[in-house]
Amino acid sequence: EAGVAQSPRYKIIEKRQSVAFWCNPISGHATLYWYQQILGQGPKLLIQFQNNGVVDDSQLPKDRFSAERLKGVDSTLKIQPAKLEDSAVYLCASSPGRGPMNTEAFFGQGTRLTVV
Amino acid sequence: LAKTTQPISMDSYEGQEVNITCSHNNIATNDYITWYQQFPSQGPRFIIQGYKTKVTNEVASLFIPADRKSSTLSLPRVSLSDTAVYYCLVGDSYTGTASKLTFGTGTRLQVTL
Numbered sequence: 076e077a078g079v080a081q082s083p084r085y086k087i088i089e090k091r092q093s094v095a096f097w098c099n100p101i102s103g104h105a106t107l108y109w110y111q112q113i114l115g116q117g118p119k120l121l122i123q124f125q126n127n128g129v130v131d132d133s134q135l136p137k138d139r140f141s142a143e144r145l146k147g148v149d150s151t152l153k154i155q156p157a158k159l160e161d162s163a164v165y166l167c168a169s170s171p172g173r174g175p176m177n178t179e180a181f182f183g184q185g186t187r188l189t190v191v
Numbered sequence: 192l193a194k195t196t197q198p199i200s201m202d203s204y205e206g207q208e209v210n211i212t213c214s215h216n217n218i219a220t221n222d223y224i225t226w227y228q229q230f231p232s233q234g235p236r237f238i239i240q241g242y243k244t245k246v247t248n249e250v251a252s253l254f255i256p257a258d259r260k261s262s263t264l265s266l267p268r269v270s271l272s273d274t275a276v277y278y279c280l281v282g283d284s285y286t287g288t289a290s291k292l293t294f295g296t297g298t299r300l301q302v303t304l
Contacts, residue, residue, distance in 0.1 A: 079234075108292065117278060117294035118235065131291055166234050168292075178225040178282045178290045182234025 077101065079183035081167050087189045093155040096186045100149070100169030106130075107144055108180060109152050110166040118166055124150065157190045164188070195279045200299040209266040211298050213279030216260050223290070224255060224262045227278045229297070235278060239264070266300075274302045 080099040088094050100107050105126050110118035121140065122132040126147035135142065139158070144150040154161055164187050168180040197213040215224070223242050227235040239246055241253040241262070252265040266273055276297040282290030 110294075117276075117296050120291065120293060123291060168234065170290075178223050178240050178280065178292060179237040180235075180292055182236065184232075185234055 079167055079169055079181050081165075081183035081186055083186055084184065085187050085189075087191060088157055090159055090190050091156040093153065094157055094188060095151050095153045096165050096167075096188075098150045098152070098167030098183060100167070101171070101181055104169035104171045104181075105147070106170040106172075106180075107150050108166075108168040108170070109142055109150070110168065112164045112166055112185070114163070121152070154188075157188075159190050162188055162190045195281055195295050197277075197279050197295065197298045199296065200301070202301050202303070203269050205270055205302055205304055206268050209269050209273075209300060209302075211264045211266075211277055211279075211300070212261060213264070214261045215279070215281045218259050218281050222281045224253065224259075225280045225282060225292070226251070226253065226264045227280065227294070229276045229278065235294070238277075269300075269302045271302050271304070273300065275300060 082097050107124040109121045111121050112118040121135045122142045123130040124144040127144050140154055142152045164185040166182055166185045168182040170180040195213050195215045203209045223240055225240040226238045228238050229235040239248055239251050239253045241255050243255050246253045254263040276299050278294050278297040280292055
């Protein structure tokens with residue numbers, strides 16, 4: 076079974092530039108998560124989709140971050156404009172199930188973003 | 192939102208059993224307890240999940256007391272390759288959707304010879 080695919084693996088941009096990350100979840104997984112992980116910290120949930128609807132985006136900095144999951148399959152996360160503090164690994168994960176007992180999510184390798 | 196507290200770091204020798212305890216005093220009735228493992232430069236990986244009592248799989252055991260206010264992840268006979276960060280999660284559930292997975296700072300386990 077193919078895992079969660081993310082691209083690019085690495086990205087270096089200057090502050091105030093824009094960047095986009097792409098995620099292709101495991102086929103059939105209804106739930107998709109985007110996390111931001113700053114070095115030395117645990118992953119922080121940015122947004123959670125159920126199919127193509129947003130379940131939770133309470134920690135997404137909406138003035139500069141946006142995400143979409145058209146057709147309920149793959150997803151893109153965009154930052155515009157980037158700040159130095161956005162330097163982090165951006166992780167995408169997907170999960171097949173519904174309900175409180177479905178807590179197994181499958182993570183991609185992540186995209187390491189460096190803002191200079 | 193149930194918060195979790197776990198030790199920042201632990202050290203162990205290869206071959207020993209390691210127990211990592213997590214406290215979650217405000218756990219809700221519907222919440223499951225889940226543990227993830229993360230190696231450097233990789234995304235987290237699901238280890239085990241439980242609701243109450245004891246759960247065991249090929250990788251670990253999870254012990255949950257009756258009051259569910261804490262849980263203990265047990266790794267039998269650790270090896271160097273078990274060096275990683277271990278996260279305890281208590282999932283908030285939404286009706287009809289998958290759980291919200293909130294990660295804390297985790298426990299950094301260092302295994303040495």
